[in-house]
Amino acid sequence: MELTDIAIKSIYAIVVVSVLMGFCSYAVLAERKISSWIQGRVGPNRTTLPIIGSIPYVGRFLTRLGVFQPAADGLKFLFKEDVTPAHVNKLYFTLAPVLSLVPALTTVVVVPFGYFENAAGEVVNLVLADLNVAILFLFAISSLGVYGVVLAGWASNSKYPFLGGIRASAQMISYELAMGISVLPVFMWLNAPGTDGTLSLVDVVNAQGGALWNAMWMPGSFLIFVVCIFAETNRLPFDMAESETELVSGFHTEYSSFKFGLFFVGEYAHMLVGSAVVAVLFLGGWHPLPFMTWADFGVHGWLAGVLSVGTMIGKLCGFMFFFMWIRWTLPRFRYDQVMRIGWQMLLPLSIANLIVYTFVIYFLERP
Amino acid sequence: MTDLFFYLFATLTLGCAFGVVFSKNPVNAAMFLIMTFLGMASLFVLLEAYFLAVIQILVYAGAVVVLFLFIIMLLDVKEENKHRVKPLTWVASLIGFALLILGVVAITSSDNIKATSESLPEAAGASLKNFGYELFTTYQLPMQVTGFLLLIAMIGVIVLSKKVKTDS
Amino acid sequence: MAIVVKRKPLTFLEKLYIPEIVRGLTVTFRRMFFGETVTLEYPEQRPPIPAGYRGVPTLVRDPEGREKCVSCQLCEFVCPPKAIRITPGEIPEDSDYAHVEKAPKEFDIDMLRCIYCGMCQEVCPEEAIWLQNQYSMSGYTRAEMVNNKAKLYELGGTLPDDHFKWNKKKEAAKNGGGHGHAMPPADMPRSENPEVPPVFPK
Numbered sequence: 001m002e003l004t005d006i007a008i009k010s011i012y013a014i015v016v017v018s019v020l021m022g023f024c025s026y027a028v029l030a031e032r033k034i035s036s037w038i039q040g041r042v043g044p045n046r047t048t049l050p051i052i053g054s055i056p057y058v059g060r061f062l063t064r065l066g067v068f069q070p071a072a073d074g075l076k077f078l079f080k081e082d083v084t085p086a087h088v089n090k091l092y093f094t095l096a097p098v099l100s101l102v103p104a105l106t107t108v109v110v111v112p113f114g115y116f117e118n119a120a121g122e123v124v125n126l127v128l129a130d131l132n133v134a135i136l137f138l139f140a141i142s143s144l145g146v147y148g149v150v151l152a153g154w155a156s157n158s159k160y161p162f163l164g165g166i167r168a169s170a171q172m173i174s175y176e177l178a179m180g181i182s183v184l185p186v187f188m189w190l191n192a193p194g195t196d197g198t199l200s201l202v203d204v205v206n207a208q209g210g211a212l213w214n215a216m217w218m219p220g221s222f223l224i225f226v227v228c229i230f231a232e233t234n235r236l237p238f239d240m241a242e243s244e245t246e247l248v249s250g251f252h253t254e255y256s257s258f259k260f261g262l263f264f265v266g267e268y269a270h271m272l273v274g275s276a277v278v279a280v281l282f283l284g285g286w287h288p289l290p291f292m293t294w295a296d297f298g299v300h301g302w303l304a305g306v307l308s309v310g311t312m313i314g315k316l317c318g319f320m321f322f323f324m325w326i327r328w329t330l331p332r333f334r335y336d337q338v339m340r341i342g343w344q345m346l347l348p349l350s351i352a353n354l355i356v357y358t359f360v361i362y363f364l365e366r367p
Numbered sequence: 368m369t370d371l372f373f374y375l376f377a378t379l380t381l382g383c384a385f386g387v388v389f390s391k392n393p394v395n396a397a398m399f400l401i402m403t404f405l406g407m408a409s410l411f412v413l414l415e416a417y418f419l420a421v422i423q424i425l426v427y428a429g430a431v432v433v434l435f436l437f438i439i440m441l442l443d444v445k446e447e448n449k450h451r452v453k454p455l456t457w458v459a460s461l462i463g464f465a466l467l468i469l470g471v472v473a474i475t476s477s478d479n480i481k482a483t484s485e486s487l488p489e490a491a492g493a494s495l496k497n498f499g500y501e502l503f504t505t506y507q508l509p510m511q512v513t514g515f516l517l518l519i520a521m522i523g524v525i526v527l528s529k530k531v532k533t534d535s
Numbered sequence: 536m537a538i539v540v541k542r543k544p545l546t547f548l549e550k551l552y553i554p555e556i557v558r559g560l561t562v563t564f565r566r567m568f569f570g571e572t573v574t575l576e577y578p579e580q581r582p583p584i585p586a587g588y589r590g591v592p593t594l595v596r597d598p599e600g601r602e603k604c605v606s607c608q609l610c611e612f613v614c615p616p617k618a619i620r621i622t623p624g625e626i627p628e629d630s631d632y633a634h635v636e637k638a639p640k641e642f643d644i645d646m647l648r649c650i651y652c653g654m655c656q657e658v659c660p661e662e663a664i665w666l667q668n669q670y671s672m673s674g675y676t677r678a679e680m681v682n683n684k685a686k687l688y689e690l691g692g693t694l695p696d697d698h699f700k701w702n703k704k705k706e707a708a709k710n711g712g713g714h715g716h717a718m719p720p721a722d723m724p725r726s727e728n729p730e731v732p733p734v735f736p737k
């Protein structure tokens with residue numbers, strides 16, 4: 001690998017990560033706005049910037065929408081007092097927030113977000129690393145994210161965070177199984193006899209181009225996967241680690257200031273990656289419609305790049321909206337219910353689903 | 368370059384493995400264990416066995432050590448203060464170490480390795496298809512046996528954890 | 536006795552979760568896009584204050600602009616958390632209301648102590664202190680949270696008065712009457728205790 005290669009890749013990575021962080025902060029804003037709309041409130045509508053905010057109509061509209069709020073939130077996290085309680089294990093206490101954010105940012109490298117056609121008419125996929133084992137890589141790295149939560153709970157050395165940490169570890173393991181099994185049919189369909197074995201996410205998207213999206217003919221897999229994504233990202237109704245009604249604030253009770261901010265951003269980064277994976281695996285990635293690709297619309301070249309990335313981002317935002325919509329609709333499950341759903345419902349269901357689709361795919365692909 | 372990385376990751380793996388053995392705080396040990404697994408995964412990557420590397424992280428670092436941590440936290444294991452090693456442990460570990468050395472010597476001195484060192488075959492763990500194919504043909508028996516062992520272990524756990532109703 | 540409410544057993548569809556979740560989602564969706572905002576944007580929009588609201592205690596003037604308080608200090612005495620401090624003062628001789636004799640020189644209510652109980656209003660014989668519709672008190676220092684006399688009158692403003700009792704008294708005094716009351720009937724029982732002065736000395 002040339003040095004320039006490394007430099008270019010690094011620049012790409014920095015761009016992708018910054019875009020992701022930007023999305024995270026606006027996801028926080030979206031969460032606050034959506035919750036306020038559902039609850040009949042107005043939500044953040046005061047923060048404003050000197051010049052942009054004073055443009056007539058537009059500035060006021062943006063201010064009312066809370067567009068400048070994320071900047072204020074970020075500054076607040078930076079400048080608040082950083083309290084480290086005396087009774088914590090300093091090393092792990094500091095390490096935990098980082099550990100919860102880094103895996104989320106690392107998984108982004110295998111998530112494809114579009115394609116464009118270069119001058120020679122070749123299709124170039126926009127992905128940082130098109131790994132052959134992308135989906136496994138994604139599961140592996142995102143499963144490391146639980147250490148952030150568990151260590152935070154343990155290092156805080158107080159009861160509520162501790163309970164949160166324990167719950168998180170049990171919940172993660174329980175739902176990882178069902179999640180893994182539920183995506184198997186997708187890859188069984190992808191790896192038709194005679195093809196090279198692949199677990200690449202780019203190939204999943206390409207396979208859905210000009211065909212039915214996976215969610216449409218594998219609703220079972222889709223449903224189980226979505227539920228598991230909710231559980232894995234620690235979102236309501238599965239936010240056992242946090243459950244503020246019983247555990248104060250769960251694993252991050254003892255955290256303040258920027259460390260808390262890292263947890264906060266980490267949660268949204270996980271959600272974003274989760275939404276992207278759902279979009280890629282089940283919702284046709286950057287293809288605009290089932291049975292249609294952008295090429296079918298006669299879109300080529302750079303325009304295709306813009307449109308495909310736009311489609312992908314649109315789907316991602318749609319799913320993020322779903323995340324939040326669910327959060328402000330459903331009450332939290334009880335811990336024992338979470339375990340029961342995971343082991344007694346989702347796991348058997350995902351296995352049954354796998355068996356059914358094994359037969360379906362066998363009959364579909366039989367020559 | 369690859370050599371450099373190999374030494375880097377090998378040192379990391381070994382160092383962390385020692386950390387696992389010698390750290391008194393069980394949580395520290397678990398963390399070192401994760402680092403060991405990550406180091407091993409990196410070594411697999413250097414061997415271009417991506418699948419194995421990823422599985423290593425997914426299964427061991429992602430699930431098994433989480434379970435370890437879960438247990439450590441649940442049982443509230445305190446730091447082990449007195450670290451008295453029984454003579455039997457010494458003997459057992461010495462025998463284990465000797466066996467390990469023997470194994471390494473046996474492998475490195477075998478003609479098999481020397482003969483093929485010029486052109487290595489593609490690792491079975493590199494391509495998914497090869498891996499699956501090997502697993503379900505050449506290594507079918509070991510895989511079944513392993514599965515059976517795991518099943519027995521599982522049943523054993525269930526039997527042990529089920530409370531037996533006694534009359535008293 | 537505890538009432539046991541029997542739960543209805545869930546129907547099959549309800550047990551499936553999904554239809555019920557979808558129902559919940561439609562509810563929140565409707566709220567999100569067609570529901571109306573039920574909150575007020577506070578500093579600009581203020582909630583309507585119902586009559587009889589017990590807000591910050593204030594001092595009031597009568598329609599003639601006279602300060603009603605006669606610094607009898609009953610409120611200071613009755614205030615449970617001792618939030619009121621009064622320094623009584625005299626009304627100068629040349630004033631129109633010299634016959635009222637007393638008015639507060641200083642009147643401080645410490646709003647960090649006040650519990651909005653309304654006892655002061657209840658006890659005041661002159662209806663001079665009122666808990667009105669002011670509900671938002673804030674300040675950066677403790678000193679700022681003490682309402683002095685000027686502030687209290689500014690907050691209180693003027694309240695209508697039907698009686699103008701001090702004017703009547705003045706009138707009555709001029710005409711040789713007592714405290715603005717008609718002379719008591721002759722058969723009204725008098726106090727037998729010589730220590731207690733007669734009710735209508737003048």
Ligand code: SF4
Pocket residue numbers: 603604605606607608609610611621655658659660661662663664
């Ligand atoms: S406010 Fe009323 S009770 Fe208080 S001193 Fe003045 S007249 Fe007396």
Ligand code: SF4
Pocket residue numbers: 592613614615616617618619644648649650651652653654655656666
């Ligand atoms: S409202 Fe109650 S507490 Fe406040 S000044 Fe009056 S008597 Fe004192």
